[in-house]
Amino acid sequence: FMMMPKKILDEVGDFDEQFFMYGEDVDLSYRIQKAGYKNYYFADSTIIHFKGESTKRGSLNYVRMFYKAMSLFVKKHYSGTKAGIYIFFIQAAILMRALFSAIGHLLKKIGLPVLDAIIILTSLWLTKFFWSNYIKGETNYSPNVILIAFPVFTAIFLLAAYYTGLYDKGYKQSQLVRSTLVAALIILSTYALLPESVRFSRGILVLGIALSYILMNIMRRLFIKWQYLETIPKDYERQQTIVVAGEKDYKAITSLMQQAGMPEKVLGRIESGLTQTGPSLGKINQLPSLVKKYSVNEIIFCENGLSFKEIINIVKTLPTGIYSKFHSAGSSSIVGSNSSKEKGDYVAVGNNYNIANPVQRRNKRLLDILLSMFFIIGFPVFIFLQKKITKFYKNVFDVLFAKKTWVGYAAMPNSFPALKTPVLTSTSLPSQLNELPVEALLKSDEWYATGYSVLTDLKKINRGFKFLCY
Known part of the structure; x- marks a missing residue:
């Protein structure tokens, strides 16, 4: 974060939007310096920062945007031969980094x-x-x-x-x-x-x-x-989580974990204060020994009973391998970030969809391909089983080339993991034949996304077979 008198910001101007994502702070700091003021960097403050949705570090887009910001800075603040030389070297650096990034990305994918x-x-x-x-x-x-x-x-x-x-x-x-x-x-x-x-x-x-x-x-x-390969700990499925919160907030957090499909991960509660307010594993001053005693690898802090300063001081003392997540009283989510290089994760009601599982998504796509090929091979039979044969085979080829999927959502838009346009919806009907209210369609989609398996698609296709030509 940056702090400055408002009159300086009025004098030099706000953040320059053309630097969006990268370099806007450097540009503003340089303009402040050029206006005759001094910048001071204070390194003793501590914050909790989650890796968000910004460009993934090391990606081609990251390289392009980062060095584009540098080029903009040079063009804006330098002129003449000096600017031309800087821009030449920056463009050369962009090409080199892009090349290395592409090679690295390829090796990660296929290595x-x-x-x-x-x-x-x-x-x-x-x-x-x-x-x-x-x-x-x-x-x-x-x-x-x-x-x-x-x-x-x-x-x-x-x-x-x-x-x-x-x-x-x-x-x-x-x-x-x-x-x-x-x-x-x-x-x-x-x-x-x-x-x-x-x-x-x-x-x-x-x-x-x-x-x-x-x-x-x-x-x-x-x-x-050699740390070239990330692993999932052997006890991941039995991950021990404790919650640092008051009794009321603990009930809210366990309810949230229950609705997200992870109730078994919560071991118990730690008092956020030094006085006992209800059943608990211990008090906050006993946290280090309790972590060791119960082999805890995740702690959820509720900010209602502790200040952020207290939470930060506790997190700094935790041993390596203990991950922290945070819940704000009254909210319906738990957020955290286990790595500065990866996007933070979260727990929220309804985000535990089976259809988001990479294996299930691959299996769904494989089923789409196999069924499409089956319908193509069985052309002499299916021309007698479908009323609109032209539309049916248009759907077959759309699914084969990943423009559509055989089964998908009934209500659009929605907040579920993205799928291609469906031939049949979660109700086993094409979208134009769905007459249920939106609330009912959303509930049908939620059941579909939560309990998805290849068998789910096969059942819906069997039930709605005569509608595959819509």
Whole structure:
């Protein structure tokens, strides 16, 4: 924050809006300095600041906007040859940073899957070598079959890993186990369907998949140790949360957690004062020992019983790995931020939607694609089952190319996780046939978003099949 006499602001002018997001404070400080005043930086104040919705650091947009602000500053406050030289170097810096940012972003997106692909292919080739030379002895397999089969099985493994959530943010070993088991099931089932003439050995596949799992697990453990890979703690699902609040505020917070679908995370209450006002785990002066005793990893502070200064002083003394969240008395949300680099998170009534889960969203898109392809393949049959065949197949191709989804929301606009325009809504009817009041449609959408699964879509499509041509 900045503080100054109003007369100085009247003299030099307000924030320049062309610097929006980055550089507006630098520009104002420079204008104050040019007007003959001095700027003082006070480093001893402490604030709680949550990472918000501003541009993600390191992204291409961040680089562009940050250096654009620098260019604007130079153009505004410098002139002549000096300005031209500065702008040239700034533009060169923008291009270099943009290049590095693009490469880094690409590596973050595809780096782990590429390494996994190398591991899987290598594991299959190594297994084949040892199998044919030391187990089956001098067995020769068709090079053409192997050259085609191994990359195909690797692709199947990666797709299975993607759809089971292995590459989602926050790694858990159970994700790798689940991905490997699903991939093994699909690969071995595919192998069983191949003609006898192109089969090589089921043993190579089984041992190759097992070796892939071992090597991928070792790689991830090393990445975690080197802090290249974020993890989800083993006890995340059993996360222990305590609330520092008075009895009335504690009831409000636990009610909020209940409505958000997380009641099991609240262990109990800590008195915000030194006097006992009701059942609690202890008082505020006992917080450090209580955190250790109950293996707490999250604390929710209510500002009603404590001043912000007191809360800040307590937060500063918490050990590493203890996350803090904050609730304002009378509000219906809990906010916090575990990292200066990531957007802050929050707990609010109704924000625990299953359809927001990355795995569920991928599965929904996969279902859209598979159903669209099924309808295309079954064209000779479906032309007799749909009244408006042209409109039906327009919907099929719109869904296939991600312009629409088979099932979506009935009420628009709404505050639920975004979906494409639906063919059918959560009522199993197309939007033009919905006659329920908006409140009822919103409730139907809420049930759909909260309890979403692929089976939900299949049931609604089955129920509203004759309306797929709307």
